[in-house]
Amino acid sequence: MTVVQARTEAVPISFTYTGTIISQQDAALQARVTGEVTDRPFEPGSHVKKGQLLFRIDKRPFEVALAQAKAQEGQAKAQLQFAQAEVVRTDTLADKGYASEQRLQQLQSNAASAAAQVQGAEAAIARQSLNLDYAEVNAPFDGRASLSIINPGDLVIENQTQLVTVVQVDPIDVQMALSSEDSEALREAMQTGEVTVEVLDDAGKPVRTAKIYQLDNRFDPRTARRLVRALMQNEDERFLPGQFVRARVTLGREDKLLVPTIALSARLAQQIVYAVDDQGIVRQKPVTTGDSYGENTSILAGLKPGERIVTDHLEDMRQDMKVEVRSPQKEASNGMAQDGGGSRDDR
Incomplete structure (x- = not known):
């Protein structure tokens, strides 16, 4: 039987939300005169430069x-x-x-x-x-044009026919709707230190960093959420407007009591761990768990730092059982490092 000590370590203070990719500049270009399109000198879906001619209407x-x-x-x-x-x-x-x-x-x-x-x-x-x-429709800024169904020879109507949309894709924003609790934590963190935002892939690994630069001036009364935006570089255009992403906001670090997640068992909807005292006697301890950090879970109540926790053969453990303790060669192998970061996931 292997045991490890419950230890207090500094872990990231973070929370994870589903965010939406938002373009800082997003323009829907409509015809401002009625007439026949005589030229469309750009490729729909391509990059366009500010001032570039997109459509020419019969003059x-x-x-x-x-x-x-x-x-x-x-x-x-x-x-x-x-x-x-x-x-x-x-x-x-x-x-x-x-x-x-x-x-x-x-x-x-x-x-x-x-x-x-x-x-x-x-x-x-x-x-x-x-x-x-x-009669000449030009790109209002650098960006990427949408696909367009307007072709030379088509009749367009003033203030009715949408010709094309243009969006800025680099840099681009990640917009999140924070709960009141997390919004307050973010406000305090921005006053005292640096806040980081990481956009995660499907496996939960960071693939891009962003920086919060805009906070809405009110909470939405329907959802009790406050919108925040983080600016992100997007040269490869991996992210496009309207896309949903997972974003982790880290506000700093704090000390928490951690145990390996594999040491946790469930008994009647209660999380428990098996602790071993100095005489080798097993004690079943109900615990209150918090966030996960890599291969570890934080313990909010029920344990003290330094207590030895059983990490294997949990199905054989019983209250007051006498056991022979075997410590691992390297406690670090039990995953006590928690650089993976914990999160309060998706409020």
């Missing part, structure tokens, strides 16, 4: 409308010039008594109306110039 209707607006502007300016000249001439005549005040007021009104027509024509020019700009 000819807007060029015609712009020319018409400029012509209307010229006509309006000519009418304004004539109306202002009439006001000047009539004002001189009115001073000499050769024109009525009513006539002068009428001409002043005509000049004001002509000025408004000039402003309307200028607004029409600005609008058609804007439509010409909108």
Whole structure:
């Protein structure tokens, strides 16, 4: 029979959540003018650069409308010039008594109306110039474009047709919804030390690190959770927006009493260990267990540091049984090192 001593060791203070990958910049590009797509000079699903042309919509209707607006502007300016000249001439005549005040007021009104027509024509020019700009759809930032079903020849409708989405993929965020307890622990840890976030693979092994940089300003009253975001480098684009991941948040280290997990047995829904005293007598001890750390489990109550715990032949152990104790050659082989980190898993 082999025994090990229950020992107090420093272990990570951590908790694990299911997180969601969020892009810092995520844009859904819609058509801002109605017209036929004449060109799509990018490959859907590819990387795009800020300012890169993605779609070109037929400009000819807007060029015609712009020319018409400029012509209307010229006509309006000519009418304004004539109306202002009439006001000047009539004002001189009115001073000499050769024109009525009513006539002068009428001409002043005509000049004001002509000025408004000039402003309307200028607004029409600005609008058609804007439509010409909108006829070319460019990438708003560096990122990856989505697949798109819009092809040259398709008719797109202003503010209705979605052309493509563009998302930033490097760096990228991991978003988690923390419980109030863990949120408070995180707040305290961020004031006194460094907090680390590790994204885990399916086997629970860390594959990427992230750094918390945003905390929401409230708890969601429906879930009593607070959103936090951690920034993560993603050059290989292993993680994409909308993906679910496991993330472990470590707040520091604390001392805990550990025993090998294999030393635990269950009796009537109660976890127990078999302790051996100095006379070699087996004592059955109910214990309260905490988090797991690699091959070890923390003991919250029921044991004291230094007590010897049976780690094999547990099915043969009985209360008050006399046994011969055999210590392992190296206690470290019992897995007392706990670098694997424990976690309060998925609140």
